[in-house]
Amino acid sequence: MPTSRQFLLSSRPEGELSDDDLELREVELPELGEGEIRARTTWMSVDPTIRIWMSDIPQYMPPIAIGEVVRSIGVAEVEASTHPGFAVGDQVSTMIGWQTRIQGKPEALGCMKLPEGTDPGMFLATVGPTSGMTAYFGLFDIGEPKPGETVVVDAAAGAVGSLVGQLAKLHGCRAVGIAGGPEKCAYVTEELGFDACIDYKNEDVGAGLDRACPDGIDVCFENVGGPIFDEILLRMNNFGRVSLCGMVSGYNRAGEQLPGPYQFPMVLMRRLKVQGFIILDYADRYAEAAAKLGAWVAQGKLESRLHVREGFESLPDALRELVGGKSAKIGKMVVRF
Amino acid sequence: MPTSRQFLLSSRPEGELSDDDLELREVELPELGEGEIRARTTWMSVDPTIRIWMSDIPQYMPPIAIGEVVRSIGVAEVEASTHPGFAVGDQVSTMIGWQTRIQGKPEALGCMKLPEGTDPGMFLATVGPTSGMTAYFGLFDIGEPKPGETVVVDAAAGAVGSLVGQLAKLHGCRAVGIAGGPEKCAYVTEELGFDACIDYKNEDVGAGLDRACPDGIDVCFENVGGPIFDEILLRMNNFGRVSLCGMVSGYNRAGEQLPGPYQFPMVLMRRLKVQGFIILDYADRYAEAAAKLGAWVAQGKLESRLHVREGFESLPDALRELVGGKSAKIGKMVVRF
The missing domain is CATH 3.90.180.10 (Medium-chain alcohol dehydrogenases, catalytic domain)
Known part of the structure; x- marks a missing residue:
């Protein structure tokens, strides 16, 4: 059997x-x-x-x-x-x-x-719910980016972040990533075409954001939480949007009483919208995302x-x-x- | 001179x-x-x-x-x-x-x-930007309450909170307040007509919310921040909205590194929208709010x-x-x- x-x-x-x-x-x-x-x-x-x-x-x-x-x-x-x-x-x-x-x-x-x-691996990487579709709905539905705006994404060399920046660029936005180490940052800017990438392991994230986002941040696609998110919050423009996809920095600490973002008052001061989302809520729109993502992959505009x-x-x-x-x-x- | x-x-x-x-x-x-x-x-x-x-x-x-x-x-x-x-x-x-x-x-x-x-005092209390209009736009524009939903507001005996609950009731919602002391709570329920009020000075806020919101919380109008906000976050329903109006519990501590809400991960888990707003952004709609609020006051439906x-x-x-x-x-x- x-x-x-x-x-x-x-x-x-x-x-x-x-x-x-x-x-x-x-x-x-x-x-x-x-x-x-x-x-x-x-x-x-x-x-x-x-x-x-x-x-x-x-x-x-x-x-x-x-x-x-x-x-x-x-x-x-x-x-x-x-x-x-x-x-x-x-x-x-x-x-x-x-x-x-x-x-x-x-x-x-x-x-x-x-x-x-x-190709099943590439399907999981670019179209599957936990990667491509998460990037697609989280960026466009929750982040509501407008062409010309600045989109920041952390874990930018990761499965979702790498797609978020590419989708932002396809949409006419400035895409800024945050990732750990020169190899990841080079991948993000040179291979994926982000406008900039901040190496959080080797530079001050706040200073990096100041340099890479001279006009502030309009959309944050948040995967990490913790101190990096605080630096982003401090630099959000009025009426900015935070698409809350994950907070991986806390996942091994579930059950602990972790403090929320220290810069939470910026949500009020800058009139931000912070919205969490879970890809399973979009099940009835998977076909829409799969068609778009599949086409971009086929055209060589989206890679993973x-x-x-x-x-x-x-x-x-x-x-x-x-x-x-x-x-x-x-x-x-x-x-x- | x-x-x-x-x-x-x-x-x-x-x-x-x-x-x-x-x-x-x-x-x-x-x-x-x-x-x-x-x-x-x-x-x-x-x-x-x-x-x-x-x-x-x-x-x-x-x-x-x-x-x-x-x-x-x-x-x-x-x-x-x-x-x-x-x-x-x-x-x-x-x-x-x-x-x-x-x-x-x-x-x-x-x-x-x-x-x-x-009457200038009543104007400031029920129609003025920092009271009536703040309650009006914060509840309806940001909170997006639907009739039948549960709206929770803290500082419920205060200038804004007292109006939020009355507006929620006028809209067909269940209104639950949080206030400090029996006198304030009696004012909120007996005079203003909220469905319930939790006395945060004399009872456990979490237990009070469990009792007063058996179907969870759909809209939170947040004035206070701190531990009360955490108890609310824990009980928000999926796709709930938090209208962030103020965080008065931290205002005397500006400059300190206060932790954000410990229950911030609920924003992701429950797919909440948390949105800050400032009444000055609504200047071009003041007339709309003044007309509505003024009429409700004149009809005896809204008091302060x-x-x-x-x-x-x-x-x-x-x-x-x-x-x-x-x-x-x-x-x-x-x-x-």
């Missing part, structure tokens, strides 16, 4: 995810029922939000239950099908979780079929780099690398099975 | 405003020029934002310069006029500042003529209580009482000259 290997959450991590918080098991899959598919996971998206789901802080979905498969988005290839719409070899994407196979009715699994010939780790067993390490912030990673973190 | 007595800002207060931060002087007014008016201050609005203007933190207007008259809104009665549109006895409202007379062209002074027979202090010299004390939070004051703080 085919099996699925799974990582279950066995306890809630305190601080960094520990191997002891996970249980590895193998389950046998039953015979395929009517209208079902069985698919083998090929690529897994690794996203900071997985670390949030492991905590039981108040959040936007129920946390992963203890004993439940760790939740995550991936791509799988159909191995067997009794469903008329899915053939062996088709690629599907859904919330697969940290496991090597899924089985069931594709409707119940929430499977989306990828267009034939799609993959940061690939190999093998199912590397999932915990990949998440630690992503959330710990110690990685020299550029682009979208994925695990290839 | 007529004179004007003035309070000038002589140094920036550290913590509470001290008398040493002010200089009292008397200036002689020149002869009236062509198209000018001279008006004697009769009522002064006392607002927490004056304390912000005294600090040189980043803010929405230039801070009051050292040596400048303290800025504030008031009502004055015309004593002399060479302007065809203003007659002796007319009442005008503008940014008079802490002084007993103003003189000049009414256009340059930004004077708005009050309708004949207007005046907290009156007497005499020009009481201005510094009035501000200290307002910002210090130790007062048992209910309603709109005004000084009658």
